[in-house]
Amino acid sequence: MAATAVLLHPTTPPDYHRIISPTLQIPSNPQVSIPVGILACQRDPLLRQINTTVVSCNVSQPAAAPSGKKTKKAVLTPTLPSDPILEVILHDTVIFPEGGGQPTDTGIITTEEGKVWSVVQAKRHGGQGVHYVQVKDGNLESAIQAFTPGSKVIASLDEAGYDRRYDHMSMHTSQHLLSALLETRLNLPTLSWSLTSYPQPCYVEIPRGMSPEEILSIQTEANRLVFEGRKVHIEVEELDRDKERPVEVLESGRAVGRGLPEDYTGGVKRVVIIDGVDKNPCCGTHLPSLHNLQVFLLPHTDALSRSSTTSARLYFLAGPRLIAHTISTHKHLVDTSTILSCGAPLVPERVSQVVEERKKAEKRVGDVETELAKYISRDLLSALSESSEAVFKKHIHRTDDSTNPLGFLSSIASALTAGVLPEMKPHVIILSSSSSVQTSAATTVVLVSGSDDKLVKAAGDALRARLGVKGGGKGQKWSGKFTGVWKESKESATVAGILKEINQ
Ligand SMILES: [Zn+2]
DSSP states (O other): OOOOOOOOOOOOOTTSEEEOSSSOOOOOOTTSOOOTTSSHHHHOTTOOEEEEEEEEEEEOOOOOOOOSSOOTHHHHSOOOOSSOEEEEEESSOSSOOOBTTBOOOOEEEEOTTSOEEEEEEEEEETTEEEEEEEOTTOOHHHHHHHTOTTOEEEEEOOHHHHHHHHHHHHHHHHHHHHHHHHHHHHOOOOOEEEOOSTTSOEEEEESSOOOHHHHHHHHHHHHHHHHHTOBEEEEEEEOOGGGSOOOOBOTTSOBSSOOSOTTOOSOEEEEEEETTTEEEEOOSOOOSBOTTOOEEEEEEEEEEEOSSOEEEEEEEEEHHHHHHHHHHHHHHHHHHHHHHTSOGGGHHHHHHHHHHHHHHHHHHHHHHHHHHHHHHHHHHHHHHHHOOSSSEEEEEEEEOOOSOHHHHHHHHHHHHHHHOOTTSOOEEEEEEEEOSSOOTTOEEEEEEEESSHHHHHHHHHHHHHHHOOEEEEETTEEEEEEESOOOIIIIIHHHHHHHHHOOO
């Protein structure tokens, strides 16, 4: 018999969402929007689609671009397209508006006539979830018509929207698990956390760094709870702001986490519970169990220094992000071991060997260059002492793929200056060096060295005027750069002409 595999969509258990107050009700009137706190995406995080009704629709007035440096949030929120945007409020939705450190969902809305609209962002305004709907064809009038209050629509998470949400849920639920273990096992409160852009590791900020043993023990315990598949559920009741405890503040003055947003007007108090592990107020969407989550902690913490206090970041991965991270790091390792022709475990040793050899090779090249510079300058000095001209003039052109060809030319010039005797004739030497690959963007470095400032300046001025060499100098040295192809018959010939015209 042939094997078959049936892929079942996971579903949220009926006891996931619990209304613990006898008076809190989910509005059933389709003309009223259900407040953020008890939206469908929060009651049933695995639901992908809902039939619902338009409550209101307004044309979005684009906010002024934020000035100054971009906030971390800007990385996560998809940028709004330049098309017109409608701000649509629905009776209910599966598209989560950003909150609790969890970024916005993206999704689609299908209107009555069957047209599919992209929801590029969803935000909480007061207590309401607002869908930012892109009007791709720019026809605002017909878009407003499609979203007439009272009309029936389908709000959905499309494939990309669901993948994005599933990743966010995996990271957010693991953050609750991780923060609870850090708090209860090591007395480390979570000061803040960041759900970074996929596929980067997320992090929690804690008051101090952790040892590798501490990190491993927390990871082991987290994964024991994952293996058990501890259940997660939500409890909601009416919000009584007077009963809310203020956010705890450490001795250092740092607040522990964030309290309920000041501007939240939804009137719902929502608590996320991981059975026997954690109970935390949060508006985010959370997986119904820890099953299959697998938490991986990067085995180090990064120290952070603020003006008066220090803290540390502990990075973590879970769910789809952990798989993406494993695939990419494995690929890096395999690619590197192929380059080094060794097995993966030998990579660190081989890399440090290569680095060490390179350092040695660089030093040797430096030593050899100094030695060679002496020989070249010795030849120049003997030609200088045998010369019968009033001013000894010479051009030497080299082809050199060194990363610092000017350094070598300077070594030659220095060795020459050091060997010049007082009785020797005045001289001016032009040294140039091009790379072996000549293109219109290639650079040739040029160095002028001479026995007096006037000769050097005359040569430098002429190089600038006749060859377009950009540079400058002081005293007996002048250096510059020529851009383009350096030809023996043209550029070197011009240099010869320049030297010929220089007189004392
Ligand atoms: Zn949360």
